[in-house]
Amino acid sequence: MNKYLIAPSIVSADFLELKSAIAACESAGADWLHVDVMDGHFVPNLTMGPFLVETFQRATKLPLDVHLMIEQPERYLEGFAKAGASHLTVHVETCPHLHRTLQHIKSLGCKAGVTLNPGTPVSAIEPVLHLADIVLVMSVNPGFSGQAFLPETVGKVSHLRALLQVLNPAAWIEVDGGISAETLPKMKDAGANVFVAASAVFHHPEGIEAGIKALRDSINQFPPNRTRNI
């Protein structure tokens, strides 16, 4: 498995061409398929439910990374797990019993993810970091693709990486929102290792493969601000 993972967010694909969009992600070397679930309450938009997750799992072997931007996510965990979700990520802002919710996700056989909005401090999830397989840092306010990256979230990733070094070094740090070939290296340098991207993949002017390649190249590029050691 790659050390740095790319997770295209299918929400920005052309849904009339879903099968070929997923195939293009696979052939370009995407690692996970990110599925943005929105309920029109927690976030001001409506998207997908278990029905589409079940459809995606028939189209791909990629792990389905399901991001639940919904109120009372515990009501739907089993449905998404049965539909074929590999990872279930919940927002701390929606989970009064976050510890129990993460345990519940694991009991369903899924990787457990926790996430927080740009306005929520890392301290809100610190007590459950040892339980999380994935910690997702939102780098936009959730609800829509195509928003501008919030640079103040870079410091949050560094803070989190330092905490996880002690509490749970195996956890992935995933970042989501405004990730492009320009912003990705900043998040990588801060300690992120999974990069979600919707617009940068599905709205790339040269197509999905080119979008993924540009992100992969930005992961592999030598940091411009450091001198090379030959």
Ligand code: DX5
């Ligand atoms: C934000 C979603 C993201 C979003 C990313 O509400 O969780 O996954 O679709 O879109 P881009 O990459 O266009 O910012």
Ligand code: ZN
């Ligand atoms: Zn997302």
